[in-house]
Amino acid sequence: SQTIHQWPATLVQPVGSPLSLECTVEGTSNPNLYWYRQAAGRGLQLLFYSVGIGQISSEVPQNLSASRPQDRQFILSSKKLLLSDSGFYLCAWSVQAVAGNTIYFGEGSWLTVV
């Protein structure tokens, strides 16, 4: 069966520091990968999605970036965090090349920027 792991689960970082959140998927190959952010009262905001290695689509302009160095690895990064980057970050995956495919989520990473 497929599983998705993301880490760290909780992170407290000072303003201006870098960020790296990592996500890996097991039990499938060539998945679509996603990063969502959940801020209080704002629901789920799609940040990035990827349909393949090195292929990243950005949905919103911000100081975050994403990379996909391997087929089942998706990394969310920032060079300098802002207070507004605080939130709950969710990695997710879905089957490639299927329209309307179900998205499966990781357990999330809490980021607090202080």
Next chain:
Amino acid sequence: AQSVTQPDIHITVSEGASLELRCNYSYGATPYLFWYVQSPGQGLQLLLKYFSGDTLVQGIKGFEAEFKRSQSSFNLRKPSVHWSDAAEYFCAVGANQAGTALIFGKGTTLSVSS
């Protein structure tokens, strides 16, 4: 582009009472529709999904949802709510195109009173 509206931010229901959570979508073609549930501090779990066929969809935990094209709605229902159903519920819409991400509503928080 598709979009989702969940009109109710917070709903309180008595235990044993029926529940209906509203979801309206905007999409030019037949959408793929989903309901997810999120317990505090957790990732999202899929409750049910609609792709085609029968417009009444059964999901896990006794939930069901009905797709009404004429109203652009996909409301979630449960005949008798349990205290453990208290959580945040998200409706999502997917385009009929491979390689696209789901778009989520802002969520409805369900509280269950005894």
